[in-house]
Amino acid sequence: MEACTADGTFHKFLAEIKELKIDDKLAEALNNSSKPTNPGETSAQIAAQKLNKCLSTLLSCEFRTFDTLRRVRDQHRRHGASPPSLGGKSDVDANNARAIGNQLYAQRRFRDAIEMYGKGLRLSVSTASLALTFASRSAAFFEQRRYEDCLRDIDRAIDHGYPDTKRYRLDERRAKCLTLLGTGISANNDPFLLRQQQAPPDGFVGAAWIGDKPNLSHGRNARYPQMGDCLRVVADSGGAGRRIIAAKDIIPGQILVVDDPYVSCLESKAEGTHCHQCFEYSDSMIPCHNCSTVMFCSEQCRTAAETYHKRECPILHFLQFDQSLPVRNDVFRLFSSRSLDYFLHNESQVRSAIQDVHIGRLRGPVPPCDPDCLANFFALTNHIEAADSNSLFKSACLGVYLTHCLELTDFFLGDDVASYDRIRFYIAQLIVSASLVLATNSYLVKEVRLNVKNAWESDSEGVASACYPVTSYFNHACFPNAVRDYCRKAMVIMSVMEIPAGTEVTVLYGYHFTKFPKADRQVYLRDNYNFDCKCVACDGDWPVLEETETREFDCARLCQKCNATLSNEEMESSVNCKECGAELDETARELAMRWRDVMQIVNGARESSAVGAGDTDTCSKAYWKRAIEVLK
Ligand SMILES: [Zn+2]
Ligand SMILES: [Zn+2]
Ligand SMILES: [Zn+2]
Ligand SMILES: [Zn+2]
Structure with missing residues (x-):
């Protein structure tokens, strides 16, 4: 079994089972017992x-x-x-990473330098190496005008025993940070600028739900505290399943569920x-x-x-x-x-x-x-x-x-x-x-990849997995009346249309009717979830939305000339692009403002930050259209 690599330990284990020559015993366990000992057994x-x-x-x-x-x-x-880690840290490797970081810093490539320093921190064994690397990273944060991040790393460098002889450099940097923070300028307080200076994936917005966990819009359900008392759980007779029913009238944009996971794990x-x-x-x-x-x-x-x-x-x-x-x-x-x-x-x-x-x-x-x-x-x-x-x-x-x-x-x-x-x-x-x-x-716990040119085409990417106590009890509809989103590891379920008392509350398991034809949806749901969808869109053979109808959702935050992304405030307050000075398109400005109004309505308590409004569920975009209609 020499061919097995260290990260193939499970394969090594399986090979060992083969070597054990217990095939007969295993076959007996798996086959002979198929003769039922008790006629009532399932x-x-x-x-x-x-x-x-x-x-x-x-x-x-x-x-x-x-x-x-x-x-x-x-x-x-x-x-x-406690047992030692097999971790693979090494001060030599950490020093190398820090040296490369320093070169990048000298070339004023601060974003890349920060990434390298991060690697140096991961590989550091000694506190001395940690102290030096935190100090180096604090300098790069300073250059990026991220003064809070800089101060935190200065403290960490000192906590890890940064040499006293060089300490004055950190003290000086700290004093500068505090002065500049006093003037109110810091990239840490400007999410938009911060994102530009970091190196996240393309179109990255972060967690779908930006900010703290929202509160339930209704009172707490006495039996299931993660749900509002606007919902109740119903077990169908005949064993068909469990459903969630509206116990009160629900309006769009209300927070119905905030569910913490049984277990969650970063990919x-x-x-x-x-x-x-x-x-x-x-x-x-x-x-x-x-x-x-x-x-x-x-x-x-x-x-x-x-x-x-x-x-x-x-x-x-x-x-x-x-x-x-x-x-x-x-x-x-x-x-x-x-x-x-x-x-x-x-x-x-x-x-x-x-x-x-x-x-x-x-x-x-x-x-x-x-x-x-x-x-x-x-x-x-x-x-x-x-x-x-x-x-x-x-x-x-x-x-x-x-x-x-x-x-x-x-x-x-x-x-x-x-x-x-x-x-x-x-x-x-x-x-x-x-x-x-x-x-x-x-x-999959997802984060948003916003397509700034066409928000309709925005996507999301799974970064972790999680299993939730009450979310599992919501059924699917191809035209659901609620959407799921993530606030870090918590699941948030929000209404996206009026749900009268007595109506079932549904979410999307994938494949909204506006985007996928009925035949595709039915196959997907049968293969993955083992049921035939009988939702209103399937029953009524609703057509998919034509591309032309969706065009008005295009995110209009772009300067047509230089492609700069503009905040809502900039769109509202200025007729010129802050980057290139070009005059902004009037319709684009108007759309941006409507977009903002729509977001406020649909999102309810949700904070739409300067970086923008994405959503993990394409289906919510269909409701933004509804909300626009409501606004008219
Ligand atoms: Zn560890
Ligand atoms: Zn359906
Ligand atoms: Zn954390
Ligand atoms: Zn411009």
């Missing part, structure tokens, strides 16, 4: 039994894959220390550009103390992430899976962010939730359905009966692999040895169930 129960047999066979085996780390862990435990491609804890884009981040992968936007986020990251940090390379595997990091996070006691304490509720799914008893969310109630989470398990032997085997492998990973952390520590095997088996079962839940109930 196919889901039979599948679950096969899975359990397969799990216990694999759990009884020893695997070399984990040996080295296990030895290191045991050594450290004996000394009462690995966003590591280094987005905060590991809150998912915000930042180029002024600070590194994890131990690994060279993870960064945080602030000391607060770094502290908040400690619960799970101190477990994940030493085994990060065990948790890297390539795209071909149906493995998700959020599965492990569900466990690394909670204590074993928590899972033991809730064992009976969790077991009965899973049992209900297996016998086909549909249950509504048990109030208050908060992110801590894992019984509701596991009640979302589905489709185990559809799994063939091969996929049951794969699920079991994953469950056992992640159980071993958890054993490398302090998750199982302090537990009584007598019941260790039972507890370990229970957790392995939960890991398998969690991977089934997250495969179908996890959302």
Whole structure:
């Protein structure tokens, strides 16, 4: 198995299973038990039994894959220390990165220098290296007129022991910052200027919901605190599903739900550009103390992430899976962010939730359905009966692999040895169930890529995944009356039209009727969500909106001559472009002002910042049209 690379540990593990020559046992677990022992059993129960047999066979085996780390862990435990990171930091590499940063700085390429200093921080081992790199980055922030960012890095440099002999330079820079801040000039207070100086992806706007978490527009629902009392959850008779119904009249732009996730996890491609804890884009981040992968936007986020990251940090390379595997990091996070006691304490509720799914008893969310109630989470398990032997085997492998990973952390520590095997088996079962839940109930947390020339064509990009307590209960319509958006990791659901009491509240699972023909939508929904849409747009065979009709949504914030983006205020107050002085097009100005009014109406409490108004859901744009009509 020499061919395996370090980041292919899961493949190494699978190869070891082959070597073990337990095919007969596994085949017995997966096949022989297909003979029902009890005539009343459902196919889901039979599948679950096969899975359990397969799990216990694999759990009884020893695997070399984990040996080295296990030895290191045991050594450290004996000394009462936490295991070291395999992080890949190196002061030599950090010095190189800082030297390149300094060259870029000398060429006045501050944006690139800041990126290089960020790399230097990630790679630094010693506090001396951190101190020097923070000091260098503070100089680049100063040049970018980002005085708050500059001051923070000066403090960090000093906290990490910046040499006293050179300290006067930092003091001088600090004094200048404070003076300039006193005059009220700082790029940190001008989001538009800030974005120009950073190096985010093209069209980047950031979280769809800019600013703090909004408040619910109605009173809090007594049973489900993340929903307004304008909504209620209804379980359909006949097991067809659960729906959300308006309990009061709702008007457009009201905040109906603010939902915190059960579990959320940054995508690995966003590591280094987005905060590991809150998912915000930042180029002024600070590194994890131990690994060279993870960064945080602030000391607060770094502290908040400690619960799970101190477990994940030493085994990060065990948790890297390539795209071909149906493995998700959020599965492990569900466990690394909670204590074993928590899972033991809730064992009976969790077991009965899973049992209900297996016998086909549909249950509504048990109030208050908060992110801590894992019984509701596991009640979302589905489709185990559809799994063939091969996929049951794969699920079991994953469950056992992640159980071993958890054993490398302090998750199982302090537990009584007598019941260790039972507890370990229970957790392995939960890991398998969690991977089934997250495969179908996890959302991509998106940020907006605004197309400034044509906002209609704006797009969004997933940076993280998350699974939510009440959002899962909203059904789809191709012409929905509410939209979903993200405020960092929280899900916000907002009404986009009038919803009279008694009407079902719906969201879009993708494919709005204005953009995709009915046939495409139906195929997509059947393939991905297993249902035939009978919404009003599908029933009535509504046509897609013609391109011409959408033209009026073009974002008219551009100077026709130099392509400068102008803020609403600039559009309103001036007839000339601030960049090139050209006279601004009258219709464009008028559109920009209407756009702003529309945004205010549709967004309600939402802050539309100077950088602009994008939206993760193309469907909301259709409602902006409605709102324009309302305005007329
Ligand atoms: Zn953060
Ligand atoms: Zn780390
Ligand atoms: Zn439909
Ligand atoms: Zn211009």
